Amino acid sequence: MKAYLSRRYHFSASHRLHTEAYDDARNREIYGKCNNPHGHGHNYIVQVTFSGQVDPVTGMIFDLAELDAFAQTSLIDRFAHTNLNALDCFANHVSTTENLSIEVHRIFAGFPAAHLEKVHIEETSNNSFEYAGDAKLLRGTL
Amino acid sequence: MKAYLSRRYHFSASHRLHTEAYDDARNREIYGKCNNPHGHGHNYIVQVTFSGQVDPVTGMIFDLAELDAFAQTSLIDRFAHTNLNALDCFANHVSTTENLSIEVHRIFAGFPAAHLEKVHIEETSNNSFEYAGDAKLLRGTL
Amino acid sequence: MKAYLSRRYHFSASHRLHTEAYDDARNREIYGKCNNPHGHGHNYIVQVTFSGQVDPVTGMIFDLAELDAFAQTSLIDRFAHTNLNALDCFANHVSTTENLSIEVHRIFAGFPAAHLEKVHIEETSNNSFEYAGDAKLLRGTL
Amino acid sequence: MKAYLSRRYHFSASHRLHTEAYDDARNREIYGKCNNPHGHGHNYIVQVTFSGQVDPVTGMIFDLAELDAFAQTSLIDRFAHTNLNALDCFANHVSTTENLSIEVHRIFAGFPAAHLEKVHIEETSNNSFEYAGDAKLLRGTL
Amino acid sequence: MKAYLSRRYHFSASHRLHTEAYDDARNREIYGKCNNPHGHGHNYIVQVTFSGQVDPVTGMIFDLAELDAFAQTSLIDRFAHTNLNALDCFANHVSTTENLSIEVHRIFAGFPAAHLEKVHIEETSNNSFEYAGDAKLLRGTL
Amino acid sequence: MKAYLSRRYHFSASHRLHTEAYDDARNREIYGKCNNPHGHGHNYIVQVTFSGQVDPVTGMIFDLAELDAFAQTSLIDRFAHTNLNALDCFANHVSTTENLSIEVHRIFAGFPAAHLEKVHIEETSNNSFEYAGDAKLLRGTL
Numbered sequence: 001m002k003a004y005l006s007r008r009y010h011f012s013a014s015h016r017l018h019t020e021a022y023d024d025a026r027n028r029e030i031y032g033k034c035n036n037p038h039g040h041g042h043n044y045i046v047q048v049t050f051s052g053q054v055d056p057v058t059g060m061i062f063d064l065a066e067l068d069a070f071a072q073t074s075l076i077d078r079f080a081h082t083n084l085n086a087l088d089c090f091a092n093h094v095s096t097t098e099n100l101s102i103e104v105h106r107i108f109a110g111f112p113a114a115h116l117e118k119v120h121i122e123e124t125s126n127n128s129f130e131y132a133g134d135a136k137l138l139r140g141t142l
Numbered sequence: 143m144k145a146y147l148s149r150r151y152h153f154s155a156s157h158r159l160h161t162e163a164y165d166d167a168r169n170r171e172i173y174g175k176c177n178n179p180h181g182h183g184h185n186y187i188v189q190v191t192f193s194g195q196v197d198p199v200t201g202m203i204f205d206l207a208e209l210d211a212f213a214q215t216s217l218i219d220r221f222a223h224t225n226l227n228a229l230d231c232f233a234n235h236v237s238t239t240e241n242l243s244i245e246v247h248r249i250f251a252g253f254p255a256a257h258l259e260k261v262h263i264e265e266t267s268n269n270s271f272e273y274a275g276d277a278k279l280l281r282g283t284l
Numbered sequence: 285m286k287a288y289l290s291r292r293y294h295f296s297a298s299h300r301l302h303t304e305a306y307d308d309a310r311n312r313e314i315y316g317k318c319n320n321p322h323g324h325g326h327n328y329i330v331q332v333t334f335s336g337q338v339d340p341v342t343g344m345i346f347d348l349a350e351l352d353a354f355a356q357t358s359l360i361d362r363f364a365h366t367n368l369n370a371l372d373c374f375a376n377h378v379s380t381t382e383n384l385s386i387e388v389h390r391i392f393a394g395f396p397a398a399h400l401e402k403v404h405i406e407e408t409s410n411n412s413f414e415y416a417g418d419a420k421l422l423r424g425t426l
Numbered sequence: 427m428k429a430y431l432s433r434r435y436h437f438s439a440s441h442r443l444h445t446e447a448y449d450d451a452r453n454r455e456i457y458g459k460c461n462n463p464h465g466h467g468h469n470y471i472v473q474v475t476f477s478g479q480v481d482p483v484t485g486m487i488f489d490l491a492e493l494d495a496f497a498q499t500s501l502i503d504r505f506a507h508t509n510l511n512a513l514d515c516f517a518n519h520v521s522t523t524e525n526l527s528i529e530v531h532r533i534f535a536g537f538p539a540a541h542l543e544k545v546h547i548e549e550t551s552n553n554s555f556e557y558a559g560d561a562k563l564l565r566g567t568l
Numbered sequence: 569m570k571a572y573l574s575r576r577y578h579f580s581a582s583h584r585l586h587t588e589a590y591d592d593a594r595n596r597e598i599y600g601k602c603n604n605p606h607g608h609g610h611n612y613i614v615q616v617t618f619s620g621q622v623d624p625v626t627g628m629i630f631d632l633a634e635l636d637a638f639a640q641t642s643l644i645d646r647f648a649h650t651n652l653n654a655l656d657c658f659a660n661h662v663s664t665t666e667n668l669s670i671e672v673h674r675i676f677a678g679f680p681a682a683h684l685e686k687v688h689i690e691e692t693s694n695n696s697f698e699y700a701g702d703a704k705l706l707r708g709t710l
Numbered sequence: 711m712k713a714y715l716s717r718r719y720h721f722s723a724s725h726r727l728h729t730e731a732y733d734d735a736r737n738r739e740i741y742g743k744c745n746n747p748h749g750h751g752h753n754y755i756v757q758v759t760f761s762g763q764v765d766p767v768t769g770m771i772f773d774l775a776e777l778d779a780f781a782q783t784s785l786i787d788r789f790a791h792t793n794l795n796a797l798d799c800f801a802n803h804v805s806t807t808e809n810l811s812i813e814v815h816r817i818f819a820g821f822p823a824a825h826l827e828k829v830h831i832e833e834t835s836n837n838s839f840e841y842a843g844d845a846k847l848l849r850g851t852l
Binding site for chain 6 (some may be wrong): 010012013014015033034036038039040041042043080081082083085086124125
């Protein structure tokens, strides 16, 4: 009787797409306006999806209040109102939303009360990214 | 040539999360404000997803008008403008949206014209639940 | 240089439309399914709009953090996860969203940092109500 | 380290559901108001989902600008502001959104930079269709 | 104690922007792709806003069920699943959403239970039109 | 026969709220997290509303294609994918959305084909700002 619970968290942050591996011309070519020197920003909408058994007594997969507390500390306090490029996890990785999805997946894979299925991030109303990979392999990657 | 058709139905209902299996203090601890004695409510958005072959002549998986008629009788007439706790299906189960998803899955699994893939219920703009389980096993559960 | 600032707050509550002034048959006639004995509920989206001068130094009309603190105490703590009918303000008034708009207008008219222009409440994605009246006259009404 | 990228494209078009295989009465029975002689229309929201490896240097699955250029030529220039029934691909197929999904899948399966996972088309806010089939088999079908 | 009630109705229709007053080249110049010979279509979202006194007993401005019945007959049955250009009201007027707003305003100005304040029509998620004019003057215009 | 046309434009940008008029502690107190040294960002949704007569022949207030061309040059090319603080117009003004609304109003007041009624900017799904002031007075202000 496996069911899925998805919850959305919102934060606003800025970023600039740029890799030290390439020169300025190549960066401009690859990232276009997203490489503009002063950066830009987004209202990110993060949706995390967990799966689990529905407890026959409580009727819940797990307690959402626990997830909210976890998200406040691990996601919102760390990413909201920041420049992603200035964060440790993007010191050696470009702050694309692909990479952000992987990092957010790594974070919520550590939530103890249920199994993380996937992380979906809406960067704009027309762009979104999803990551459902093996979080264990990724620890240390970002 | 399997394709998927999803359709959304909307209804407003109230509920209170409370289980007779626990005392008031434990209920309050588990359900927080959702355990408030007088209940609260939501605009539930139910999305049902069916799969099937696209008919080479009609270009349709099945006739949406049939699904709408089924949903009117089986879902809207039964759940809209109700207190979920007062319904038979929640007599012995807590009216969480996890359990509501299972019950709605049971209902639409009975739609004869196509195969039900999953039921997704948005409880609030930030909370949603999905159930894709074996409906046959569940008959009698809720 | 008057500008307008609108902010949305969300809460879930239940209600039942019923007036003691009429008998059951008339209530049923007037309110239809909204008169169902056990009530139903909504995810209310309250949008409050204030006007004011843009401060030439801060570039702000007023501090949103103050409004959020005010809304937490005066709106969310009072209405979220409740049955509206059980609240004092609806002891002698039907808990329609028209009346809820008037009450929410009365509340935010008391916000000291800016002038309240109007209150808009979305009851469902297709239904909304707005009140922009004289809050002073209304004190005591609801 | 497979990740998913989804992007939305919007276009407005008209269509009429009608098959030459059946007489008028049967068409009316099958398609209802969608068979009205002069047709009707929609704001279609097409979401294409691709999967791929996140490039360890660029942090991207592929370059969205390439996809946008491909979509402009292959999707928007061809479908936007048209009557679907007048297009070659619907000369022998009914212009249902099921069939449109299959055709759009065929189109984006030709995008060279990443693997197309699925095509999702929202016909109205309550109706959507998805196709994830084998595009190779379908070439020539529509 | 004047309050406002807004309600949304949805319908899908097709149209083609073209005026007999000009030749084809000029039509193409004025209307661009909206002049394509076979037309295109939209999911129109009509929002009508009424004002009135909140009844001190019922707590309502008027009965929404009456408005829904009126809208079904006067709006939905007439416009849904049609080609706007084929309707009488657009026999001598171009089926722009400006003109549609005026016609819908004329229709709802005839609703007897409350005062129509304005009609707002969303043609696409980025385009909308509003009309709040004197409906009496307009009778006969469209 | 005055009607209103509203059109939405979207862009992503970053900003940091900080005024040189105050010291760091006061800035932190006034702007909270929006004063974080590296800034953050948003997906801004700008809605501009124009009024005018509906042309009896074309059925249009004015040509949307003209407005789109104007917006591309004057709004999108200037603001999209930028850090607002690095723009000339915010050299001496804090990049609040109040001030952004005033600047965007100044820009669109220069659109020659219709009368600008107001500018509405959604900063996040819960925050929005509107400016309808006298644009002439403001020229030179920002």
